[in-house]
Amino acid sequence: MDIKQKIEQANEEAFRRLCAGDPVLVDVAPAGEVLPGLKGKWITHSGPPIEWKRMCGAQKGALIGQTIYEGWAKTPDEATILLEKGEIHLEPNHAHQAVGPMAGTISPSAPVWVIENRAFGNRAFCRQVEGNQQFGDYSDEALKGLRLWRDVWGPTLQKALHTIGGLELKPIITRALQMGDELHNRAIAASSLFANEMAMAMAKTELAKEDLLSTLGYVTHHDLIFLGLSMASGKAIADPARDIEYSTVVTAMCRNGTEFGLNVSALGNEWFTAPAPKVDGLYLPGYTADVAGLDMGDSAITETVGWGAFTIGGAPGILSLVGGTPEEALAYSREMRKITVSTHPTYRLPALGFAGTAIGIDIRKVVQTGIVPIIDTAIAHKDPGYPKIGAGLVRAPLECFKKALIAFSRKYDIGK
Amino acid sequence: METLVSKLLSGPVIAINLGLKSFGASLEQQGVEVVQVEWAPPAGGDREMMDLLDDLL
Numbered sequence: 367m368d369i370k371q372k373i374e375q376a377n378e379e380a381f382r383r384l385c386a387g388d389p390v391l392v393d394v395a396p397a398g399e400v401l402p403g404l405k406g407k408w409i410t411h412s413g414p415p416i417e418w419k420r421m422c423g424a425q426k427g428a429l430i431g432q433t434i435y436e437g438w439a440k441t442p443d444e445a446t447i448l449l450e451k452g453e454i455h456l457e458p459n460h461a462h463q464a465v466g467p468m469a470g471t472i473s474p475s476a477p478v479w480v481i482e483n484r485a486f487g488n489r490a491f492c493r494q495v496e497g498n499q500q501f502g503d504y505s506d507e508a509l510k511g512l513r514l515w516r517d518v519w520g521p522t523l524q525k526a527l528h529t530i531g532g533l534e535l536k537p538i539i540t541r542a543l544q545m546g547d548e549l550h551n552r553a554i555a556a557s558s559l560f561a562n563e564m565a566m567a568m569a570k571t572e573l574a575k576e577d578l579l580s581t582l583g584y585v586t587h588h589d590l591i592f593l594g595l596s597m598a599s600g601k602a603i604a605d606p607a608r609d610i611e612y613s614t615v616v617t618a619m620c621r622n623g624t625e626f627g628l629n630v631s632a633l634g635n636e637w638f639t640a641p642a643p644k645v646d647g648l649y650l651p652g653y654t655a656d657v658a659g660l661d662m663g664d665s666a667i668t669e670t671v672g673w674g675a676f677t678i679g680g681a682p683g684i685l686s687l688v689g690g691t692p693e694e695a696l697a698y699s700r701e702m703r704k705i706t707v708s709t710h711p712t713y714r715l716p717a718l719g720f721a722g723t724a725i726g727i728d729i730r731k732v733v734q735t736g737i738v739p740i741i742d743t744a745i746a747h748k749d750p751g752y753p754k755i756g757a758g759l760v761r762a763p764l765e766c767f768k769k770a771l772i773a774f775s776r777k778y779d780i781g782k
Numbered sequence: 783m784e785t786l787v788s789k790l791l792s793g794p795v796i797a798i799n800l801g802l803k804s805f806g807a808s809l810e811q812q813g814v815e816v817v818q819v820e821w822a823p824p825a826g827g828d829r830e831m832m833d834l835l836d837d838l839l
Contacts, residue, residue: 373838614838730839736826771834780837 369612369778373730376613380631381707381726384615384671387603388484391533391595394524396516398474401462401491407438408455412470412664413622414637415458418449422623422642424659427502427750428469429456435499435509436473442504460618461635464491465601465664467593468500468746468754469623476512477520479594481535483602490605492598492664494520495590498753501746502659508753514580522581526567533563535599536712542592543673543713543723548681549596550665550674551688551742551757556592561585593665600667607631614774615707616727619670619739619762623662623746626763630729630770633777638770640763645745647758648689659748661760666741672710672725675740675759676702680715687757688742698740699724705731705739729774732767 367375393400401410409432411425418426430445433454439445448454459466466472470493478491493500494515498508527533538559545555564585568578585591601618608617613631620627627637642660649655668674678684679699682692699718703709707726714720732738738761745756775781796815799806806816825831 370838730835733828733831734824734835734839736822768828768831771831771838775834775838781834 369780372612373614376610376632377615377707377726377728380607380610380613380615383486383607384603384725385710385712386485387599387606387671389481389535389539389599389602390484391479391527391535392482392489393480393527394477394520395480396474397464397472397476397478397491397493400478400480400489401464401472403462404455404457404474406455407436407453408457408474409433410457410459410462410464410466410470410472411622412459412466412468412662413620414625414627414639415461416622416624418452418456420624422659422662423749424502424662424746424752425469425623427504427752428471428499429454430750431499431502431504431509431512432471432473432476434504435512436475445504458622459664460620460629462491463489463601463605464493465597465620465667466493466500467495467597467665468663468744469502470500470664475516477516477524479598481595481598481602482532483606486606488602488605490598490601492594492601495588495593501744501752501754502750503753504751514584518577519581519584522568522573522577523564523585525573526564526571529571530567533560533567535595538563538592539596539599540712543677543680544716546681546683548674548677548684548742550593550668551590551744552681552684553592553596554589554683556596557589560592560595596673597665597667600671600673603671604667609634612778614729614771616670616729619666619741620664621661621666623659626661626766628762628766628770630774633770633773636773638766638773640765640769643760643763645743645756645758645760646689647745647756648687649745649756650754653747653755657747657749658755659746661741661743662746663743665743666739666762669739669741670727672706672713672723675742676725677713677715677723678740678742680717682717684742688759690759701737702740704735705737729767729770732764733771736764738762738764738767
């Protein structure tokens with residue numbers, strides 16, 4: 367068998383594993399109890415590895431907020447000193463089976479969604495999704511949402527989940543994709559379906575009435591609550607496709623606001639990075655592109671498994687948020703088929719004649735065609751201290767894929 | 783002597799334009815029907831990448 371055949375066979379296996387993914391929400395638990403390999407004072411963040419000094423403004427702001435939230439500092443200045451001195455251990459989420467939206471910060475007391483991929487037995491985690499602290503806002507008002515999640519909403523959902531023994535997410539994802547979601551910046555249908563399930567679960571659970579009402583209000587009025595679940599599901603689905611010899615399939619894409627990074631199956635956990643790109647987007651009143659930070663967040667794990675902008679043709683409602691026309695959106699979804707192994711047998715889009723979602727990004731096809739993955743994303747401010755300022759579309763940098771192809775060729779002694 | 787080329791050009795011509803649209807545009811300005819084919823050199827013409835892809839894809 368020559369190398370081309372070996373790659374094709376390996377990519378078919380990666381594709382099989384990606385399609386077999388069966389995410390089940392099994393718990394909501396404090397990160398310190400479930401994320402592996404972390405002790406003491408630590409915060410994990412989005413994107414490839416990066417030290418404090420090189421972090422963008424929004425990620426620094428989110429870390430300052432997370433430090434105050436944990437009670438390790440009382441003021442932003444105190445938090446900054448601790449972080450500058452390296453007294454809080456910083457690691458990427460991906461190194462600990464986790465993902466986080468935008469700055470993506472996770473710390474020990476913060477509850478995370480716990481997803482188990484029942485097809486392979488692996489678990490993945492994601493923090494709560496909100497519109498303030500994860501964008502770099504460290505105000506007391508921004509941290510209030512994190513405290514409520516830790517003290518009320520997280521524990522209440524945990525009890526309810528234990529009552530029903532977990533919640534299968536594949537049926538919700540399948541239906542939501544047919545209801546106009548793309549599960550990245552538009553997750554309204556999935557969030558509503560999830561709220562239905564959790565409302566019943568909470569009703570079956572012995573809860574203090576104020577906790578029940580507060581949590582019910584939270585899950586039924588949070589249009590993006592499911593993003594945390596789709597991200598953790600994406601991570602749980604993608605991880606079993608890692609470490610397949612000869613596979614050129616991408617197993618993670620993420621950004622920290624400074625760099626964009628990706629992993630490739632046959633190349634394990636090695637990051638291939640390039641400068642984070644600018645997002646082409648629409649801005650909330652009071653903000654413009656001049657104050658925007660660069661592309662940021664682990665949420666591109668949704669595109670990695672074929673959701674997000676890969677399925678934007680089926681989610682025209684999101685265009686009012688990120689820009690573009692329905693025709694362009696359909697073209698994006700069709701274009702992504704040119705750089706993927708195939709289409710998903712279960713996750714199908716009515717707008718594309720019930721075609722499956724494009725899945726299994728092949729670095730060879732990206733480099734050959736010059737077509738890079740498209741991602742829809744939110745936008746943070748370039749400086750610390752601000753909430754969400756906009757949303758838009760962005761392309762992954764081609765340079766990452768070229769670097770990965772060179773590394774792959776070296777590993778297998780090609781081109782000498 | 784009539785060659786294949788002269789025979790071809792003696793009647794109406796439909797041009798197939800590969801890649802850069804501007805080449806086809808100049809023909810269109812002269813009233814020639816042009817069919818545009820989207821094409822780009824593999825790997826954007828990057829020789830190192832093209833060589834690797836020859837072995838891998």
